[in-house]
Amino acid sequence: MIEQVTLTEEQRKARRRRSIALAIVLAALVALFYVATVVKFGPAILDRPL
């Protein structure tokens, strides 16, 4: 039989808040690297063979 842990209401809410914060940070990191890549390449980012 598998033992299951039941989270209290407060633990469940806290975990959800941490998950949301982590998702926001990850999305911000993606945006940061995307914009920084465009900034560092400058107009040359469009200069590529088709």
Next chain:
Amino acid sequence: MAITGEHEVATTAELRLSEADPSDYFALLKPRVMSLVIFSAFVGLMVAPGSIHPFLAVVSVMCIAVGAGASGALNMWYDSDIDAVMKRTAKRPIPTGRVTPSDALGFGLVLSGFSVVTLGLLVNWLSAGLLAFTIFFYTVIYTMYLKRRTPQNIVIGGAAGAFPPMIGWACVTGSVSLDSFLLFLIIFLWTPPHFWALALFAQRDYHNAGVPMMPNVVGVESTKWQIFAYTLLTAVVGVLPFFTGLAGPVYAVLATGLGIGFIIHAYRVLRMSPSDERMQPAKSLFKFSLIYLFALFGSLLIDRLVTLGMSV
């Protein structure tokens, strides 16, 4: 560990089911210290010769801030035993049990890695190297070695807090110079009067925690003289950016005024009666030292903006 029938069941505490909020993790970053780091790094970046793309400037300051926050988390991980017995720090996330020490350690290490690598990849590797060294210096040299061993702990350890403007400067120029070293020196010399003023009125706390701060080791009188000496040095070095050409006359006037104010506060501490248990002059010096540093770096910024405005 509870035992039910033939199964061993871990209790909630043993499973470390966390009730920590994101705000608890944010508190691990020592946000108030971070605000000074952000401001001094920003000023270092603004007064450095050369230019940097505004977005990369924001990234630079953010990385320096996160790196400083990571050192704060690592410091709280290692010092949680001391924090628990000091009034000022007893409500931090680890002593209160909201975040476990190992979670704080992981958090600090991950943020250290991210901040250094991001700064290196997006800005330059000299500033990333300086940031990595700052984190190492604050965590290993100051927190793990100096803090519990010598009354010179915050003198030498002060170097960690002095690096941010130098890193900001390196983000723009890719180098270090005499002027960026001056910015470092101002914060380095400012640190002892700032922390020893606190150590004077929090002497009992530091005694209980077993941290050998200067007043606990050499006594109040000697500490007062050392505070005065470092304050004089800070006030003098604070004006030097005018003489090296880093700043103009606007800065010279403001820095001189602030320096005189700083010296007056330190002098009041020097004259403080040994029977004064409230230590109001020390509390005033502690507050003024914060105003001094923010205002001094603010003056550098104002001076640079005035110069830029005149050249347009």
